[in-house]
Amino acid sequence: MGKKPRTDTNKHELDKTTEHTEVCFDGLVGLFAQTQTAMQTQAARSVDIALVVRNWLFGWYIVEFENGGHERAELYGKKLFKRLSKELNQSGLKGMSETNLRKFREFYQGYAEIQQTLSVTSLSSQKIQQTLPAQSFLTALISETLSRKSDESSFLPDDFWQTLSAKFSLSWSHYVVLLTIDSAGERRFYELEATQNAWGIRELKRQINSSLYERLALSRDKAGVKELAQKGQLVAKPSDVLKSPYVLEFLGLQEKPEYSEHDLETAIIDKIEHFLLELGKGFLFEARQKRFTFDDDHFYVDLVFYNRLLRCYVIIDLKRDRLTHQDLGQMQMYVNYFDRYVKLEDEKPTVGILLCHSKDDRLVELTLPKDANIHASAYQLYLPDKEALKKQLEEAQAEWEATHEDSPAVQDQGGITNEHK
Numbered sequence: 001m002g003k004k005p006r007t008d009t010n011k012h013e014l015d016k017t018t019e020h021t022e023v024c025f026d027g028l029v030g031l032f033a034q035t036q037t038a039m040q041t042q043a044a045r046s047v048d049i050a051l052v053v054r055n056w057l058f059g060w061y062i063v064e065f066e067n068g069g070h071e072r073a074e075l076y077g078k079k080l081f082k083r084l085s086k087e088l089n090q091s092g093l094k095g096m097s098e099t100n101l102r103k104f105r106e107f108y109q110g111y112a113e114i115q116q117t118l119s120v121t122s123l124s125s126q127k128i129q130q131t132l133p134a135q136s137f138l139t140a141l142i143s144e145t146l147s148r149k150s151d152e153s154s155f156l157p158d159d160f161w162q163t164l165s166a167k168f169s170l171s172w173s174h175y176v177v178l179l180t181i182d183s184a185g186e187r188r189f190y191e192l193e194a195t196q197n198a199w200g201i202r203e204l205k206r207q208i209n210s211s212l213y214e215r216l217a218l219s220r221d222k223a224g225v226k227e228l229a230q231k232g233q234l235v236a237k238p239s240d241v242l243k244s245p246y247v248l249e250f251l252g253l254q255e256k257p258e259y260s261e262h263d264l265e266t267a268i269i270d271k272i273e274h275f276l277l278e279l280g281k282g283f284l285f286e287a288r289q290k291r292f293t294f295d296d297d298h299f300y301v302d303l304v305f306y307n308r309l310l311r312c313y314v315i316i317d318l319k320r321d322r323l324t325h326q327d328l329g330q331m332q333m334y335v336n337y338f339d340r341y342v343k344l345e346d347e348k349p350t351v352g353i354l355l356c357h358s359k360d361d362r363l364v365e366l367t368l369p370k371d372a373n374i375h376a377s378a379y380q381l382y383l384p385d386k387e388a389l390k391k392q393l394e395e396a397q398a399e400w401e402a403t404h405e406d407s408p409a410v411q412d413q414g415g416i417t418n419e420h421k
Contacts, residue, residue: 025083025087028061028065028084029084029087029088029091031061032058032061032088032091032093032096033088033091033092033093035054035057035058035061036054036093038161039051039053039054048170048171048172049165049168049169050165051171051172052168052170052171052172052175053161053164053165053168055103055104055107055172055175056104056107056108056111056114056164056168057164058101058104058108059104059105059106059107059108059109060108060115062080062084062101062104062105062108063105063108063109063112065080066080081098081101081102082098084096084101085097085098085101103176103179106179107175107179110178110179110184110187111167114164114167117163117167169191169195170191170194170195173201174191174194174201174204177201177204177205177208178190178191178204180208181208184229185225185226185228185229186213186229188229188230189213189228189229189232189233190204190207190208190212190213192231192232193207193212193232193233196232197281203277210247210278211247212243213228215243215245215246215247216228216233216243233280233281235280235281235282235307235309235310236309236310237310238310238312238314238351238373238375239375241279241280241281241282241283241307241310241314241351242353242375242377243278243280243377245377245378245379245380246278246279246355246377246378246379246380247278247379247380248267248268248275248278248379248380251264251267251268251270251271251274252267252271260320261302261318261319261320264318264320265288265289265302265303265318268303268318269288272285279305281309282307282308282309282310283305283306283307283314284305284306284307284308285303285304285305286304286305286306286313287301287303287304288302288303288304289301289302290304290315292337292341292342294337299333299334299337301315301316301317301334302316302317302318303315303316303317303318304316307351310348310351311346311347311348312343312347312348312349312350312351313338313342313343313347313350313351314350314351314352314353315331315334315335315338315350315351315352315353316352316353316354316355317330317331317334317352317353317354317355318355318356319354319355319356319357320357321356321357321358322356322357322358322359322360323354323356323358323359323360323363323364323376324363325363325366325367327354327356328354328363328364328367328368328374328376329367331352331354331374332352332368332372332374334352335349335350335351335352335373335374338350349373350373351373351374351375352373352374352375353374353375353376353377354374354375354376354377355377355378355379356376356377356378356379357378357379358378359376359377359378364376
């Protein structure tokens with residue numbers, strides 16, 4: 001038998017010629033195609049997540065390519081997306097419009113921190129490990145791609161796909177909506193809430209448009225706002241379910257003086273599913289106009305709910321006009337009745353919420369005891385001005401920082417002292 005050619009030598013020569021070669025455009029196109037082939041093998045496991053991972057990788061490739069130096073920027077510049085789109089579509093990859101390619105780049109930039117959590121040793125072969133960090137990841141990966149057969153689908157190992165897939169939990173359509181949010185913390189909040197509550201695209205858009213994040217954040221200190229971004233909405237105490245304001249635009253009522261409290265209540269019952277979503281996590285509807293009798297007098301609670309996370313009743317009274325101290329006193333009586341005659345011994349104290357058109361916080365504070373489990377919150381029948389809410393949140397956080405000794409603003413000034421007399 002004749003002596004077989006030494007494939008090791010051939011591979012070594014190929015490595016030698018490609019290892020120090022500048023990343024070329026053809027290599028970039030080939031990398032897209034090879035990633036597409038690899039992702040098709042993952043599609044049976046999770047089509048949606050596979051598409052999200054693929055698009056994140058595409059965005060990574062583009063950013064790495066754009067950061068490849070001054071010469072490349074001059075060569076391609078603004079024409080990169082046009083040329084790349086043309087080449088990819090001609091190669092058979094669908095959906096590679098200039099708009100989508102820019103969206104892939106934006107997606108990667110919005111979630112670039114994920115790249116820092118990926119282990120270099122898990123990215124590919126020993127050759128890439130030896131190449132980094134002398135050359136960029138993309139240079140090494142394209143060199144690796146050019147040395148493989150075009151139909152090979154495992155140029156990135158399974159543990160890499162698994163690690164990256166675990167970073168995402170929603171469909172690509174969800175992430176396209178999330179990319180409309182500039183703040184990383186706010187975007188992370190909606191991502192967590194959409195995952196935990198199985199929001200569809202329509203509900204995600206509605207919650208963003210109703211400024212859920214800002215409305216929850218306004219009732220929290222700076223640490224609570226940070227927790228919202230890291231963990232989503234946690235329900236451990238009554239104040240965790242409060243929003244300011246409650247947005248009831250789905251009721252379809254016009255902001256006019258003619259509608260009554262009965263109209264508002266009827267509209268809520270007709271849209272109870274939407275109202276439960278607006279209330280938040282853990283709410284179950286029990287009754288409308290719940291009657292109880294005391295000393296031959298009949299009283300009616302507008303809406304009665306139960307929160308299974310807090311394990312307590314939540315009673316809501318609707319007020320069409322400005323909140324008065326009589327309204328607060330009446331709610332206190334309702335809460336006391338439920339605590340003494342309705343709730344079980346192992347259940348938590350009843351929570352009372354007054355939904356009113358407007359209120360004076362000073363009146364609420366003066367009327368109610370400090371430990372009262374009663375809360376007043378405004379409602380509105382239209383989507384809020386998101387920028388106005390953001391400004392209000394920024395002002396609230398600035399006020400918090402100015403009055404807390406452990407805040408950076410106060411520490412920079414040397415703390416709060418009583419030396420100035």
